[in-house]
Amino acid sequence: MAPYALSFLTFVIVPVGVALVLAFMQFDLTARDQIQYVGVRNFDDALKDAYFWQAFRATFAFVVLMVPSIVVTALAMAFGLNAMTTGRNTVRALLFLPGMFNVAVAGILWQWFYNGQFGLFNFALKHLGLPPQPWLSDRDFAMPSIVVMSLWWGLGGTSVILLAALQQIPRAILEAAVLDGAGHRALLHRITLPLLRPVLLFIVVTNTIGAFQVFGQPFLLTRGGPELATRGVVQYIYETAFNNYRMGYGAAMSWLLFAVIAVFALVQYRFLRRSAH
Amino acid sequence: MTKLGRNLVTGLMFLVAFLFVSPVGLMLVTSFKPESEVLNPESVIPRVWTLFNYRHVLGWAEEAPFGRWLLNSFFVSSSVTLLVVALASMAAFGITRVKAPGGGAFLGVVVASMMVPGQLFLVPLYLMLSRLHWLDTPAALIVPATAGGFGVFMLTQxxxxxxxxxxxxxxxxxxxxxxxxxxxSLPLCAPAIATLGIFTFIGSWNDFLGPLVFMDSVRNYTLPVGIALYQTSYYTEYGLTLATSVLATTPLILVFMAYQRQIVESMASTGLKD
Amino acid sequence: MSPKASLALLFGVCAALGIMRADLPSFAGDRGRIELNFWNGFTGPDGRTMLRMIRRFNEQNPDVRVSMQRMDWATYYNKLMVAAMDGRGPEVFVIHASTLPRMHRAGFVSDVRGLFEGPEGVPQDDFDPYVLNQVRYGEKFVGLPLDIHPQGLYGNADMLKEAGFVDKDGHPRLPETREEFLSAARKMRKDLDGDGRPDVWGFALTLWRNNFQSLMPQFGGRYLDEKGNADLDNPGNVAALEFLSILQKEKLVPPPENGLGWVGYRQKKVAMVFDGVYMLGDLQRLNDMPYLGGPIPLIGKRPGTMADSHVLCVREGLDSRRRQASARFIKFLSANSVEWAGAGQVPARRSVRQDPEFLKMPVQSAFARQVPFMLYPPRTTILFELTLEIDLAVEKVMRGRTNPAEALRIADENAQRFLDRDRRERGTMP
Structure with missing residues (x-):
């Protein structure tokens, strides 16, 4: 534990500490002679900032759509892979393949798929005699489209983790249960799911954290549009800190996002923990 | 599950896999298209096949030393993977088995640290690495990467x-x-460790912002930064971008297959395979 | 293979690669040679042109070695800012004229007025005063404009010819007036499969704000008033946005979507777009693209377009040797900017624009005709926030969600709020 703790302290805790201080400063990279302590003003400003709330709504929409769909589909994929009679390794590798591509490249590809007038999807729909869809140009359509692309990109990884957990269940335990006359259902509910629970907790929590921090996919596909409907909190933070160079304000918004994620993660932890017993 | 059910599932999974892979296939095919044809949905299969994109990418050795970047990427990613796996498995063992005092609280802090948006670290980290004189050296990409919480959290669970x-x-x-x-413990968790290894390797391999910001010399770049040389803020050189990305991802696929074999073998050796 | 064995193998690979890396020759050699780092955002073909120019400079100047680092503009500005803050910035770098106010306030750009002095100096009157003013702060010049990149009109020659837009010799030509432009947009819009939805468009928007900003000067619009307060809802801007809203109401443009226009133009499904001269780099690589380029048509009361410049800057705090080498390099690029123009730029120097080689570049020289009528983005430190508001206003209008006056009123209100905040934080609130 010690070597990791050392690295963690140096490269995580120190920068985090700096970031915590920043949140209470007026810190503009382009005006370094006017850096000063401003108390909670940045937090105050954020709570009054309509764009911040809008960004939160966008992030929240992504989380609500993304987390349940990736957990459920990944679980299905893991069970599916586990039950396969042949070709399991091939299918696992193929599912995993999209996630190996850089998100920037994945974004280029999907932007072309989704392009409303000149893209691949609407071209295909047209040939099937169906009306074209406003994949990324409609405010209600854009976020689900981004979720689909994210699923394509991220599902393989999550499934592989769950499959590893499934296969790690010692065969002896399952065999013993079958000998005791347990059916498929009982096996699933009494043995498999309870043993899977810690890993499931890991999957749910990390995917929730990841979804709350979504940035790459909407940034590449829509730049946050239409009308900022898909500009999430992290993109807004990024623009504040690195396009407007207002590090202090960006840090304050990061801590507000942190607080929200922490509440969610805690609830999930309690819930998945308690139902284990 | 019945034999029939299992066969049905197998078929279904192959179908899903096909759906997932088809965009990748499209990318591969498109990298052999001339630039004037790349965005045309009417010809998914190229009308004209060309090696132009690959020749261009591999032939511009002076400013885009592809081989050198490949080497850098391999070096950085394997070092990161090795260190992350070693440190994370030790930490997870300490927390779950040795039950070191404060272990649970430590894990809580580690998981909480994952909730802080990473963009926030960039500037403090840059200044730290600058003081350490690590900028423009591989250490800047390797050492801070070992501090991530993902591995510890995963192996603990x-x-x-x-x-x-x-x-x-x-x-x-x-x-x-x-x-x-x-x-x-290590053999028991072999599938998990191998999985973590793959994840770490891929994550490090595809890291873009780190090499971009921390490296100053073109010869110290890693592959993703090289790919980005063909995307401008206004337009993308599709053919070149896709060709570079195919070239950059192929080694990753080979590594994955090697790991996958290892997962399977390690499960066979510990008797966990069904 | 056991986990231990595989870890050992990984370790071996690692060590071997480490040794191999260390053995590779390094460029550090040559004592006494002045090393200059040159950073810019020229990814893509223009960067390759720049690399060729640098190679030539290095050959001609054996005592200097310039090495270039390029990354796309968005990430470039982040890195430049972080590195400059730590005093590790490059000796020479390129930034857009529109970002100078922020770089200047941050103290990252040094005064280079020496470039204009002496017998070897760059003559000041070789620049248009409007362009030179972009880099001037009182007596100081904080950079040398390398080029000008105006927005202009691109057209598909085949489609224009088919629609009857030809000159007296029968060659396809671009529309030049409001009426011609509208009739071209109408004529070239086609519903090929008869499903009631056009498949080919006469015109499409590319980057919303740039399209609008190109029309602003034609109607006498502006960004800020004399006191530096936001003036986005002035009558000129409203009239310019009204024109775009007519295109939307008459369904002469496809529904708005990011990056859509250019993709369609490349696919030959859009006949005309407004875009920057730098997009030529993309078109030049398409072997079967019959493109034409020229000024934005006269849609408003007078000709006009939006433009910006790439400015060559020198870092603050260099020793005199490096400063001199940087000056030599900058003068070299400026003197040879006709080669740079080939990558899709208009040279900033008048003499270079008279070069026969430049006059032979059809699109670049046609775009250059707009130089007297250009409007640069405003000189403000809240540029990013201001242009985002413009983007939003154009988007709302093109979706038919609000009228131009209202959209610009909201944008103006927000922009003024950002300006006030910036002044308050700087302690310069009047």
């Missing part, structure tokens, strides 16, 4: 899902903690 009975027995037999760690 996996170890928690494995019954402790086996390790307790080994301890009773007079085995030391180190012995238990090396001979019992």
């Amino acid at each position: 996996f170890m928690r899902s494995v019954p402790e009975a086996i390790e307790e027995a080994a301890l009773l037999d007079g085995c030391s903690w180190l012995g238990v760690f090396l001979h019992v």
Whole structure:
């Protein structure tokens, strides 16, 4: 534990500490002679900032759509892979393949798929005699489209983790249960799911954290549009800190996002923990 | 599950896999198209096949030393993977098995640190690395990467899902903690460790912002930064971008296949495979 | 293979690669040679042109070695800012004229007025005063404009010819007036499969704000008033946005979507777009693209377009040797900017624009005709926030969600709020 703790302290805790201080400063990279302590003003400003709330709504929409769909589909994929009679390794590798591509490249590809007038999807729909869809140009359509692309990109990884957990269940335990006359259902509910629970907790929590921090996919596909409907909190933070160079304000918004994620993660932890017993 | 059911599932999974892979296939095919044809949905299969994109990418050695970047990427990613796996498995063992005091609280802090948006670290980290004189050296990409919480959290949860009975027995037999760690826990968690290895390797391989910001010399770049040389803020050189990305991802696929074989073999050796 | 064995293998690979890396020759050699780092955002073909020019400079100047680092503009500005803050910035770098106010306030750009002095100096009157003013702060010049990149009109020659837009010799030509432009947009819009939805468009928007900003000067619009307060809802801007809203109401443009226009133009499904001269780099690589380029048509009361410049800057705090080498390099690039123009730029120097080689570049020289009528983005430190508001206003209008006056009123209100905040934080609130 010690070597990791050392690295963690140096490269995580120190920068985090700096970031915590920043949140209470007026810190503009382009005006370094006017850096000063401003108390909670940045937090105050954020709570009054309509764009911040809008960004939160966008992030929240992504989380609500993304987390349940990736957990459920990944679980299905893991069970599916586990039950396969042949070709399991091939299918696992193929599912995993999209996630190996850089998100920037994945974004280029999907932007072309989704392009409303000149893209691949609407071209295909047209040939099937169906009306074209406003994949990324409609405010209600854009976020689900981004979720689909994210699923394509991220599902393989999550499934592989769950499959590893499934296969790690010692065969002896399952065999013993079958000998005791347990059916498929009982096996699933009494043995498999309870043993899977810690890993499931890991999957749910990390995917929730990841979804709350979504940035790459909407940034590449829509730049946050239409009308900022898909500009999430992290993109807004990024623009504040690195396009407007207002590090202090960006840090304050990061801590507000942190607080929200922490509440969610805690609830999930309690819930998945308690139902284990 | 019945034999028929299993076969049905198998077929279904192949179908899903096909759906997932088709965009990748499209990318591969498109990288052989001339630029004037790339965005045309009417010809998914190229009308004209060309190696132009690959020749261009591999032939511009002066400013885009592809081989050198490949080497850098391999070096950085394998070092990061090695260190992350080693540090994370030790930390997870300490938390779940040795039950070091404060371990649970430490894990809580680690998981909480994952919730802070990473963009926030960039500037403090840059200033730290600058003081350490690590900028423009591989250390800047390798050492900070070992501090991430993902590996520790993942391995802790996996170890928690494995019954402790086996390790307790080994301890009773007079085995030391180190012995238990090396001979019992590591093999037991082999699938999880291999999975973490793959994830770390891929994550490090595809890291873009780190090499971009921390490296100053073109010869110290890694592959993703090289790919970005063909995307401008206004338009993308599709053919060149896709060709570079195919070239950059192929080694990753080979590594994955090697790891996958290892997962399968390690499961066979520990008798966990069904 | 056991986990231990595989870890050992990984370790071996690692060590071997480490040794191999260390053995590779390094460029550090040559004592006494002045090393200059040159950073810019020229990814893509223009960067390759720049690399060729640098190679030539290095050959001609054996005592200097310039090495270039390029990354796309968005990430480039982040890195430049972080590195400059730590005093590790490059000796020479390129930034857009529109970002100078922020770089200047941050103290990252040094005064280079020496470039204009002496017998070897760059003559000041070789620049248009409007362009030179972009880099001037009182007596100081904080950079040398390398080029000008105006927005202009691109057209598909085949489609224009088919629609009857030809000159007296029968060659396809671009529309030049409001009426011609509208009739071209109408004529070239086609519903090929008869499903009631056009498949080919006469015109499409590319980057919303740039399209609008190109029309602003034609109607006498502006960004800020004399006191530096936001003036986005002035009558000129409203009239310019009204024109775009007519295109939307008459369904002469496809529904708005990011990056859509250019993709369609490349696919030959859009006949005309407004875009920057730098997009030529993309078109030049398409072997079967019959493109034409020229000024934005006269849609408003007078000709006009939006433009910006790439400015060559020198870092603050260099020793005199490096400063001199940087000056030599900058003068070299400026003197040879006709080669740079080939990558899709208009040279900033008048003499270079008279070069026969430049006059032979059809699109670049046609775009250059707009130089007297250009409007640069405003000189403000809240540029990013201001242009985002413009983007939003154009988007709302093109979706038919609000009228131009209202959209610009909201944008103006927000922009003024950002300006006030910036002044308050700087302690310069009047």
